Amino acid sequence: MxxxxxGLRARLIKVGVELVTREGTQxxxxxxxxxxxxxxxxxxxxxxxxxxxxxSAIAREGFAALGAEVARALGDGRADPRAQLTTLGRAYLGxxxxxxxxxxxxxxxxxxxxxxxxxREASLPLFHVVTDLLIRAGLRPxxxxxxxxxxxxxxxxxxxxxxxxxxxxxxxxxxxxEPLLRATLEAHLGPEPR
Amino acid sequence: MxxxxxGLRARLIKVGVELVTREGTQxxxxxxxxxxxxxxxxxxxxxxxxxxxxxSAIAREGFAALGAEVARALGDGRADPRAQLTTLGRAYLGxxxxxxxxxxxxxxxxxxxxxxxxxREASLPLFHVVTDLLIRAGLRPxxxxxxxxxxxxxxxxxxxxxxxxxxxxxxxxxxxxEPLLRATLEAHLGPEPR
DNA sequence: GGCGATGGTAGACAGTGTCTATGCAGGAGG
DNA sequence: CCTCCTGCATAGACACTGTCTACCATCGCC
Numbered sequence: 001m002x003x004x005x006x007g008l009r010a011r012l013i014k015v016g017v018e019l020v021t022r023e024g025t026q027x028x029x030x031x032x033x034x035x036x037x038x039x040x041x042x043x044x045x046x047x048x049x050x051x052x053x054x055x056s057a058i059a060r061e062g063f064a065a066l067g068a069e070v071a072r073a074l075g076d077g078r079a080d081p082r083a084q085l086t087t088l089g090r091a092y093l094g095x096x097x098x099x100x101x102x103x104x105x106x107x108x109x110x111x112x113x114x115x116x117x118x119x120r121e122a123s124l125p126l127f128h129v130v131t132d133l134l135i136r137a138g139l140r141p142x143x144x145x146x147x148x149x150x151x152x153x154x155x156x157x158x159x160x161x162x163x164x165x166x167x168x169x170x171x172x173x174x175x176x177x178e179p180l181l182r183a184t185l186e187a188h189l190g191p192e193p194r
Numbered sequence: 195m196x197x198x199x200x201g202l203r204a205r206l207i208k209v210g211v212e213l214v215t216r217e218g219t220q221x222x223x224x225x226x227x228x229x230x231x232x233x234x235x236x237x238x239x240x241x242x243x244x245x246x247x248x249x250s251a252i253a254r255e256g257f258a259a260l261g262a263e264v265a266r267a268l269g270d271g272r273a274d275p276r277a278q279l280t281t282l283g284r285a286y287l288g289x290x291x292x293x294x295x296x297x298x299x300x301x302x303x304x305x306x307x308x309x310x311x312x313x314r315e316a317s318l319p320l321f322h323v324v325t326d327l328l329i330r331a332g333l334r335p336x337x338x339x340x341x342x343x344x345x346x347x348x349x350x351x352x353x354x355x356x357x358x359x360x361x362x363x364x365x366x367x368x369x370x371x372e373p374l375l376r377a378t379l380e381a382h383l384g385p386e387p388r
Numbered sequence: 389g390g391c392g393a394t395g396g397t398a399g400a401c402a403g404t405g406t407c408t409a410t411g412c413a414g415g416a417g418g
Numbered sequence: 419c420c421t422c423c424t425g426c427a428t429a430g431a432c433a434c435t436g437t438c439t440a441c442c443a444t445c446g447c448c
Contacts, residue, residue: 008426008427025304026304029403029404029405030404030405030406031403031404031405039427039428040427040428040429041404041405041428041429042406042407042408042427042428042429042430043426043427043428045406045407045427046425046426046427049406050405050406051404051405051406107355107359109359110219110220114359114360120364123361124365127365140385143377144366144368144373146365146366146367146368147366147368147373147374147377148377149365149366150356150362150365150366150368150374151349151353151374151377151378151381153352153356153362153365154349154352154353154355154356154357154362154374154378155345155348155349155352155378156352157352157355157356158347158348158349158350158351158352158353158355159345159348159352161301161348161351161352161355162344162347162348162351163348165301165303167317168344168347168348170314171318171321171340171343171344171347172338172340172341172343172344173340174338174340174341174344179338179341180341180344180345180348183337183341183342183345184345184348184349187345187381187382188381191334202395202396223434223435223436224435224436224437225434225435225436233396233397234396234397234398235397235398235435235436236396236397236398236399236437236438236439237395237396237397239396239437239438240394240395240396241395243437244436244437245435245436245437
């Protein structure tokens with residue numbers, strides 16, 4: 001009975017986003033999305049020739065949401081770089097753990113059209129923010145900022161996944177993510193200045 | 195026809211291991227494994243009540259292989275801890291990239307029975323090796339070795355995944371994994387002693 | 389020699405993604 | 419006004435999938 005008649009294409013994406021955040025990746029079958037959008041199982045094909053393209057469009061929405069969340073957390077960006085990186089890290093992991101289904105989808109490359117326009121582009125700005133912050137925070141001489149940013153990203157991503165599955169709770173014996181996040185930042189930014 | 199008549203159970207696992215390392219996770223359907231093992235699609239059910247249990251047994255084999263590979267690389271363990279951690283990291287990422295399908299399966303928690311006996315247990319020894327090496331390499335005072343090991347593991351895992359998908363080549367502009375691995379180790383172990 | 393248990397077969401069922409044929413609306417052109 | 423034609427959705431088919439169930443062959447054992 002929703003009358004937001006913005007076209008089927010947008011509705012399919014919206015339904016998909018709700019579905020993946022509420023029920024996870026497994027619920028994202030093409031037919032289920034079509035059902036919840038109130039159309040037949042063949043209808044999505046006109047806008048998304050293949051299942052992967054629909055999922056890619058949904059994942060693209062996830063990258064946009066992550067970017068918005070991080071931007072919101074960073075605010076006007078007047079804090080010192082190290083504090084901003086801490087905030088960014090917390091926001092990144094917060095998003096990943098608050099939207100596990102969506103975060104999983106965003107990195108399930110077997111479910112995504114790697115050539116999908118806007119997928120790679122959707123994640124690049126965030127990477128550049130990290131690179132810039134690392135430069136401003138000061139790196140040891142001779143360290144490529146992009147390498148440092150890539151390594152930091154990998155660490156955050158690994159943290160998000162392993163923590164989300166409970167593996168790190170088991171191995172480290174920690175019930176809180178916070179100490180792991182702090183240790184990560186200290187490793188990549190050097191010890192906290194006193 | 196097959197002479198190695200060690201029972202269907204072992205044969206299914208062996209076929210699965212070959213299949214996942216050669217054709218990837220998507221090829222691991224129950225029916226395909228049964229087909230390649232030369233039995234009907236209902237046969238595996240007697241040994242593995244569900245598809246996930248068969249996949250878990252295959253993944254378990256992967257953890258064993260990873261552990262063996264790392265142990266082989268570490269040798270007698272007489273090198274200094276830092277060199278051993280470098281070797282371990284190289285072996286870990288080498289395994290992950292040489293056996294992408296298997297590595298992917300090992301961390302596809304939606305395909306694995308999380309209660310599967312021996313799955314968690316299969317990955318714990320490796321974690322303890324890392325913890326011990328970190329202790330022997332020397333940590334800054336007040337740092338929990340298990341936390342440090344967890345963070346390092348997360349970094350290696352993230353590196354393996356993001357590099358395997360080509361994301362890091364794109365963002366960092368690096369064509370080689372080695373500088374990323376070196377940066378990772380320097381971050382977690384401190385700068386290389388001169 | 390019958391007999392139960394072990395281990396595999398084969399068919400059904402609901403579900404999936406893709407493809408194809410069908411239909412139905414509405415508007416343009418004659 | 420009537421006729422096409424195009425845009426968009428429907429519905430059925432097909433080849434798959436994992437699971438369940440009924441069947442059956444082969445073997446050891448009493």
